[in-house]
Every structure is written in structure tokens, then in C-alpha cells.
Amino acid sequence: MENLGLCTDLYEFTMAQSYLEHGKTGDAVFSLFVRKLPERRNFLVSCGLETLLESIERYRFGDEELKYLKELGKFSDDFLDYLREYEFRGKIYAVPEGRVVFQNEPIVQIEGSLPDVQILETLVINVIHLQTVIASKAVRSFLVSRGTSLVDFGFRRAHGLEAGIYAARASYIAGFAGTSNLEAGRRFGIPVFGTVAHSYIMVFDREENAFRSFAESFPQNAVFLLDTYDTIEAAKKTVKLAKEGVPVVGVRLDSGDIESLSREVRRILDEGGLKNVRIIVSGGVDEYRIEEWLSKGCPIDAFGVGTKFITSADAPYLDMAYKLVEYEGKPKVKTSPGKATFPYKRQVCRFYSGGKMEHDEVVRYGEEKDGERLVEKVVEGGNLKVKLPGLKEIRERLMSDIEKLPEELKSLDKQEYRVIIK
Amino acid sequence: MENLGLCTDLYEFTMAQSYLEHGKTGDAVFSLFVRKLPERRNFLVSCGLETLLESIERYRFGDEELKYLKELGKFSDDFLDYLREYEFRGKIYAVPEGRVVFQNEPIVQIEGSLPDVQILETLVINVIHLQTVIASKAVRSFLVSRGTSLVDFGFRRAHGLEAGIYAARASYIAGFAGTSNLEAGRRFGIPVFGTVAHSYIMVFDREENAFRSFAESFPQNAVFLLDTYDTIEAAKKTVKLAKEGVPVVGVRLDSGDIESLSREVRRILDEGGLKNVRIIVSGGVDEYRIEEWLSKGCPIDAFGVGTKFITSADAPYLDMAYKLVEYEGKPKVKTSPGKATFPYKRQVCRFYSGGKMEHDEVVRYGEEKDGERLVEKVVEGGNLKVKLPGLKEIRERLMSDIEKLPEELKSLDKQEYRVIIK
Numbered sequence: 001m002e003n004l005g006l007c008t009d010l011y012e013f014t015m016a017q018s019y020l021e022h023g024k025t026g027d028a029v030f031s032l033f034v035r036k037l038p039e040r041r042n043f044l045v046s047c048g049l050e051t052l053l054e055s056i057e058r059y060r061f062g063d064e065e066l067k068y069l070k071e072l073g074k075f076s077d078d079f080l081d082y083l084r085e086y087e088f089r090g091k092i093y094a095v096p097e098g099r100v101v102f103q104n105e106p107i108v109q110i111e112g113s114l115p116d117v118q119i120l121e122t123l124v125i126n127v128i129h130l131q132t133v134i135a136s137k138a139v140r141s142f143l144v145s146r147g148t149s150l151v152d153f154g155f156r157r158a159h160g161l162e163a164g165i166y167a168a169r170a171s172y173i174a175g176f177a178g179t180s181n182l183e184a185g186r187r188f189g190i191p192v193f194g195t196v197a198h199s200y201i202m203v204f205d206r207e208e209n210a211f212r213s214f215a216e217s218f219p220q221n222a223v224f225l226l227d228t229y230d231t232i233e234a235a236k237k238t239v240k241l242a243k244e245g246v247p248v249v250g251v252r253l254d255s256g257d258i259e260s261l262s263r264e265v266r267r268i269l270d271e272g273g274l275k276n277v278r279i280i281v282s283g284g285v286d287e288y289r290i291e292e293w294l295s296k297g298c299p300i301d302a303f304g305v306g307t308k309f310i311t312s313a314d315a316p317y318l319d320m321a322y323k324l325v326e327y328e329g330k331p332k333v334k335t336s337p338g339k340a341t342f343p344y345k346r347q348v349c350r351f352y353s354g355g356k357m358e359h360d361e362v363v364r365y366g367e368e369k370d371g372e373r374l375v376e377k378v379v380e381g382g383n384l385k386v387k388l389p390g391l392k393e394i395r396e397r398l399m400s401d402i403e404k405l406p407e408e409l410k411s412l413d414k415q416e417y418r419v420i421i422k
Numbered sequence: 423m424e425n426l427g428l429c430t431d432l433y434e435f436t437m438a439q440s441y442l443e444h445g446k447t448g449d450a451v452f453s454l455f456v457r458k459l460p461e462r463r464n465f466l467v468s469c470g471l472e473t474l475l476e477s478i479e480r481y482r483f484g485d486e487e488l489k490y491l492k493e494l495g496k497f498s499d500d501f502l503d504y505l506r507e508y509e510f511r512g513k514i515y516a517v518p519e520g521r522v523v524f525q526n527e528p529i530v531q532i533e534g535s536l537p538d539v540q541i542l543e544t545l546v547i548n549v550i551h552l553q554t555v556i557a558s559k560a561v562r563s564f565l566v567s568r569g570t571s572l573v574d575f576g577f578r579r580a581h582g583l584e585a586g587i588y589a590a591r592a593s594y595i596a597g598f599a600g601t602s603n604l605e606a607g608r609r610f611g612i613p614v615f616g617t618v619a620h621s622y623i624m625v626f627d628r629e630e631n632a633f634r635s636f637a638e639s640f641p642q643n644a645v646f647l648l649d650t651y652d653t654i655e656a657a658k659k660t661v662k663l664a665k666e667g668v669p670v671v672g673v674r675l676d677s678g679d680i681e682s683l684s685r686e687v688r689r690i691l692d693e694g695g696l697k698n699v700r701i702i703v704s705g706g707v708d709e710y711r712i713e714e715w716l717s718k719g720c721p722i723d724a725f726g727v728g729t730k731f732i733t734s735a736d737a738p739y740l741d742m743a744y745k746l747v748e749y750e751g752k753p754k755v756k757t758s759p760g761k762a763t764f765p766y767k768r769q770v771c772r773f774y775s776g777g778k779m780e781h782d783e784v785v786r787y788g789e790e791k792d793g794e795r796l797v798e799k800v801v802e803g804g805n806l807k808v809k810l811p812g813l814k815e816i817r818e819r820l821m822s823d824i825e826k827l828p829e830e831l832k833s834l835d836k837q838e839y840r841v842i843i844k
Contacts (some may be wrong), residue, residue: 006608009578009602009604010604010616012619014618014640015618015619018638021635030621123583126580126586129579155431156544157547157548159585160549160584161423161545163582166582182429183428185428196433196436201756202755203450203746203749213440213443218496221436227758228758230757254758308739317735322578324624327625334624334651335650336677336678338677
């Protein structure tokens with residue numbers, strides 16, 4: 001897709017055409033926020049803004065898109081002309097990527113002519129939602145990782161190739177050491193990691209020949225996968241091969257009782273003089289398993305974190321909405337039960353106590369007095385007004401926020417942070 | 423992305439280079455299957471094959487991809503030359519899209535030179551997994567929908583734009599009437615639906631002026647969103663406007679106590695002479711809510727099914743693997759605890775009793791005797807050997823399978839189907 005114009009819901013266009021027909025083209029502000037955090041999230045990590053800005057630039061309509069819309073028979077020629085000329089010319093206010101955010105805090109606010117900002121709804125939610133979901137899940141593994149390395153192994157079970165690529169980005173921001181995903185490596189400069197699968201072991205007549213062959217091909221990076229047949233036997237073979245001079249830097253355990261296997265494999269390696277050989281664990285890894293194993297002192301050096309993180313399996317979506325909050329300078333609210341909104345463009349002010357976040361206040365934009373201001377204007381007149389940070393900078397920003405996060409919010413148990421809406 | 427070559431995990435390439443260096447280029451068969459169904463799935467719907475075949479055609483390497491791989495410093499020039507020339511030349515055996523499948527049944531089997539088929543692993547799983555996850559979730563709403571219409575409203579909270587587009591495809595196959603997703607409408611010819619959001623109602627000074635304006639713009643398709651302020655009052659306004667001659671074809675309820683609201687709104691509409699006005703319900707809809715409301719007789723004509731279906735929230739992933747099962751004609755198995763595999767290329771034979779599926783047998787390919795054969799050869803020598811069905815045909819195939827599905831498997835309660843591995 002060159003043009004993203006049709007990446008939207010039909011109703012955005014029926015509304016927009018009707019707005020244009022009824023002169024509803026005044027200045028509007030829409031706010032993207034999460035109403036309520038999932039039960040298993042104590043905070044969120046803002047993520048995806050750079051991707052959103054790129055996507056909005058590609059939010060255009062070419063002949064192919066307009067031909068389809070015309071064929072639908074629902075839209076006027078005037079409206080199709082409007083779309084043909086469409087490019088975003090408004091303002092975007094956003095919390096930068098890599099910040100800790102909470103419920104009811106506007107992550108992105110978009111201001112411009114009502115139809116212009118209305119039709120971006122689906123795109124804005126989709127792009128920010130994905131990376132915020134994944135970064136907010138990934139950071140939980142990072143918080144319990146106690147200095148072990150985490151690598152994204154999830155690409156295959158991400159919801160599509162695009163989801164896998166952006167999840168690699170989001171997880172690197174959230175503290176992962178890298179990814180197995182080569183496209184993400186190329187696109188974002190994220191370090192890439194990987195060794196072999198069971199199939200590699202299986203095509204050699206003997207397991208030790210597989211180990212030997214792989215070490216011949218990649219002497220700097222020989223990680224042996226131990227669990228194809230019998231993990232303990234494979235650990236013993238590793239020691240035997242090392243004594244013959246075969247280089248080995250690590251072993252991977254992908255199944256079985258990781259607690260006992262990791263200890264037993266560590267013992268075998270240590271007794272064989274392989275104290276520097278790292279143990280990497282994969283297969284069903286998430287923050288709950290990492291916490292369980294590391295709190296018991298299992299000798300694990302790195303984790304391949306896969307499916308459960310990349311689908312955010314325990315909270316695969318956020319209650320994220322993009323709501324009209326202001327039209328022609330007037331406040332706009334809906335009062336639907338459980339889905340009420342707060343009016344006006346907003347600033348998030350963060351207050352600290354003893355170096356730790358104490359509470360946030362969400363105030364009307366321009367009426368902020370104290371506290372750290374999280375929201376900044378990033379686009380004006382359709383043009384970028386700030387220098388976007390690189391991935392490493394975003395990651396450092398999150399690490400800095402994590403240092404200031406109250407200890408209880410870092411736990412896997414549910415805790416609430418105070419957000420006051422003024 | 424023009425070339426999908428880097429849509430893979432690094433280890434596919436370290437393995438492939440090592441295979442080439444050690445002469446492991448014999449004929450291999452890999453099998454894609456689901457080890458175990460999630461607790462809340464009684465069957466799966468095979469989905470995504472056409473997308474996979476398109477993706478494999480695009481699985482190539484251009485200068486940009488090769489430059490990145492060279493810069494990684496891990497790969498030999500010989501291996502990069504191999505990738506430069508890469509195009510899939512092997513065979514693909516698959517269960518056609520839209521079939522009901524179960525645990526341990528090979529959905530896709532790929533045969534060819536070992537490195538050629540190894541490096542497709544990540545792509546094959548990713549593409550088939552997404553659409554199979556979504557179709558298998560969506561069909562559950564269809565099974566309890568009792569003739570009401572279901573529309574995919576999930577695009578905004580899908581895991582990326584691509585996931586939203588393919589989810590629309592998968593849900594249409596699974597019996598949905600259409601989607602709100604315009605790109606999916608254009609790409610796949612799926613019917614598109616949509617009305618207005620709360621923002622539309624909010625920019626007009628009075629709710630009834632919003633209704634009136636929308637009906638002016640779209641007299642054939644005037645669906646009024648009732649829950650922006652007070653659902654019951656809005657229903658009364660709908661009747662009043664209809665009496666003034668304003669056209670209305672439906673109303674939408676997006677929040678609140680749907681059971682009582684749907685009954686009360688129906689009563690108001692009926693008493694106002696609007697018996698033909700349809701009630702559409704959205705907001706948190708999934709198969710459990712549909713079953714609950716419809717089993718209680720709530721007067722609902724259509725559902726907008728969104729976030730929970732498009733993220734497959736109660737089972738966001740499948741335990742789907744792509745495993746080596748045969749190399750140079752010899753059986754290959756791994757014996758990892760809980761992850762054991764079955765050797766050989768396979769056929770799935772389905773046995774019926776009284777017109778209903780009775781059990782399946784997974785036998786060695788070419789050794790099948792009785793039963794309906796599900797697996798067909800779709801690609802040979804890299805070329806498509808069958809005419810791929812259109813979306814409507816796939817959908818009809820699934821409807822036919824659903825007729826033959828044992829009644830207990832159609833329920834939302836867990837039931838097991840017998841699959842015998844021979």
C-alpha cells in the first residue's frame with residue numbers, strides 16, 4: 001500500500017461527507033487516551049508516535065482508492081474531490097515515546113478542521129494501540145529480568161508481519177537486548193540474535209554432529225539447542241565437544257522443567273569447565289515465568305521471549321479511544337455509561353516526591369501551573385516541529401522514567417497510580 | 423516492503439548457511455500444524471493460504487536486503503549469493519481455506535531442498551497463524567448469531583493495519599456479513615458497513631439535528647447512534663423525526679445495559695410505527711455476549727463485533743508449529759516433553775456418520791484408504807497447480823463444513839473431537 005487513505009472505517013467518511021455538507025468544518029480537537037488500564041497493567045509505555053507521523057504523511061488518496069470509493073455509490077463527487085486533495089495540515093500534541101503514562105492521559109491529541117481530524121481516527125488508534133500494547137507488556141519482563149538479557153523471539157506468532165516488526169521496535173524501547181526479527185533489525189537498527197531450531201539438530205545423524213557442524217559454521221556464535229532429544233545428555237555432549245576444542249558460547253533450553261534443567265545443566269557445564277557458557281531459555285516465556293525462575297535463583301542468563309509477549313496474551317488490547325473533546329473552542333463530552341469523556345485539549349502534569357512519581361494531574365492545555373509537562377506540540381500546519389528522537393534515546397527516556405516509578409508499580413501485582421482530572 | 427526476504431528470524435539463515443556448508447540440501451518436508459487447541463476452541467478454521475502463496479512469491483532478496491545481511495558480518499558471500507537467487511521451487515500441500523481442522527492436522531506442508539524450505543518457517547507460521555486465529559474466533563460469533571448480521575468493527579484495535587485487513591478477510595470467510603474496513607473492502611470485495619460515531623452527534627447543538635443532518639446526507643442509510651447522552655430519549659427523538667418524514671433504517675446502541683435498552687428501544691420504535699427499523703448493537707460484543715443476549719430473546723438485528731474478536735482476546739495465539747517431519751525420505755521426530763512431533767508427510771482423512779463428522783485420521787501421505795481427503799497439492803515446482811477459490815467459495819465451503827460439524831462442537835463449551843494419528 002502506497003497510500004493509506006482507505007485504512008479507516010467507512011463511518012469516518014460518511015461522517016466527514018455530512019460534516020462538509022453541513023458546514024461543520026470548524027476547529028476540532030480529538031484526544032487519544034486509555035480509559036482504564038487492564039487488570040494486569042500498572043502503567044503503560046507510550047509508543048508508536050514516529051510510526052504514526054509517518055503513517056499520517058502517507059494518509060493520501062490516489063486514483064485506485066478514489067475509484068473504489070466512487071464505485072461504492074455512497075459518496076458525492078465533492079467529497080471525493082475533498083479526499084483527492086487531502087493532506088493533514090493540522091496540529092499534533094503528543095506525549096513523547098517511551099514515557100510512562102496512565103489512564104485518562106491524552107497520549108496524542110490532534111487538532112484541525114473537523115473532517116480532517118475525524119477521518120484519521122482509525123489510523124491513529126490502530127498505530128498507537130499496537131506499539132503501546134506491546135511496549136507496556138514487554139517492559140514487565142524487563143522489570144523482573146534482574147539484569148538477564150531478553151530477546152524478542154515472537155515474530156512467527158505476532159498478528160501479521162507488520163505487528164511483528166513493530167513489536168520488535170516496541171520491545172527494544174522497553175529494554176529488550178534485541179530481536180530475532182531481521183526486518184526489524186534492518187529497519188530500526190535493532191541488534192539481532194538467533195541460533196538454530198530443532199530441525200537443524202534433526203537432520204544430522206547424531207546430535208553431536210549437529211553441534212559440531214554449527215560451531216564450524218559459526219565459531220563465534222555457537223549456541224547449542226539441548227532439548228531435541230534429552231537435555232541432560234545434550235549438556236554432557238556439549239562438555240565433551242568443548243574438551244575436543246569445539247567452541248561453544250551458550251546453550252538453549254526450549255522445553256521441559258526449566259527450573260531443574262537449568263540447575264542441572266549449569267552444574268554439568270561448570271563441572272566441565274564451561275563456567276562462561278551462557279544458558280538461554282525459551283518456550284512459553286513471559287514475565288510470570290521469568291519472575292518465578294529468577295526469584296528461585298535459577299541460573300539463567302538470557303531469555304527468548306515469544307508468543308505471550310508479542311500477542312500481549314494476558315491483555316491483548318487496551319480500552320483506547322479517540323474522542324472529540326473540543327469543537328470551535330467549546331467543550332465536548334459524551335455521557336454514555338462507563339464511557340464518559342473529559343472535555344478540552346489537555347496537558348499532563350507529573351508531580352514527584354523524593355525522586356519518585358507521586359501523582360499526575362490532567363489539566364486544560366495552557367492552564368498548567370506546576371509539575372513536569374508531558375505533552376508537547378510535535379506537528380503544526382502539518383509539519384514536524386520537533387526533532388524526533390532515535391530508538392536508543394527513546395529507550396533511555398523510558399529507563400529514566402522507570403527509575404522514577406514507585407516500586408509498587410514495578411511489581412506484577414495490581415497497583416493504582418493517582419491521576420487527577422482537573 | 424517489496425521483498426519479504428527479511429521477514430524471518432535470524433536463526434533461519436544461520437541454519438541455512440550451515441546446511442549449505444555441510445551438504446544438507448536434500449529433500450525435506452516441514453509440516454505446519456497446531457499441537458493443542460486452546461481451552462476455548464473446539465475446532466479451527468483453516469485460513470490464509472492464498473495470502474501465504476502471495477507472500478512466498480514475494481519472498482525474495484534485493485540489494486537492500488542483501489546489503490543489510492552483509493553488514494551483519496555473519497554470512498558468507500556464497501550464502502548471500504544463494505539468497506540472491508532464491509525463489510521457492512518446491513511443493514506445497516495444504517488443507518484448502520475454509521475447512522474445519524483440529525489438533526495435529528497438517529494445515530500446510532512444504533517440501534523442497536532443506537535450506538529452501540527451512541527459511542520460510544517464520545513467514546509460513548506468521549501468515550497462516552493470524553488468519554486461522556481470527557477465523558476460528560469469528561466463527562464462534564457466527565455459530566451463536568441465530569441469523570442476525572455480524573459486521574467486523576475491529577480495525578482500530580487490530581494489531582496493526584495488516585492484521586485488521588486480514589482479519590476482515592478471515593471474518594468474512596467465517597460468516598460475517600461485512601466489515602467497516604475500507605481497505606479490506608477494496609482489496610477483497612467484502613461488503614462495507616458503517617454509520618456515525620459519537621463525535622458526529624456531539625458537534626451538532628442538538629442531538630436531533632445531528633440525526634436529521636445525517637439522514638439528509640445518507641437518506642438510504644440513516645442509522646442513528648442513540649447512546650451519546652440518553653439512549654431512551656434518543657429513541658423517542660427517532661420516532662418524532664420519523665413522523666416528520668426523516669428517513670431512518672436503523673439505530674445503534676454502543677453502551678449501557680443492552681438487554682433492557684434493546685427491549686425498551688424496540689418497544690418505543692414499534693409503538694412509533696417503526697417496526698422495520700433495525701437495532702444494531704456494538705461495544706464489547708463477542709460470542710459470549712451475543713449468546714447471552716440472543717438466548718434471552720433480546721430484539722437485536724445486527725452486531726458490530728470489534729476488539730475482542732479482532733485480537734481473539736480469549737485465545738490470542740495458537741500453539742502452531744512448523745516442524746521438520748521428513749528428510750531424504752527418512753522420518754524425523756523430536757521428543758521434547760510436550761512438544762513431540764509425528765514424522766512423515768501426511769494426509770488428513772475425515773470420516774462421517776449420519777452426515778456429521780465422526781473422527782479424523784492423520785495417515786502417511788499416499789497410504790490413505792478411506793475417508794474424505796483434506797490435504798491437496800497446491801504448488802509443484804514453485805508453480806500453483808490448482809485454481810484458488812474466491813472468498814465467497816471459501817465461505818460456502820466453511821458453511822458446508824459447519825453443517826457437518828457435530829452439534830456439541832458448535833457450542834461455546836469445551837468439547838473434544840477425535841483425531842487419530844496413524
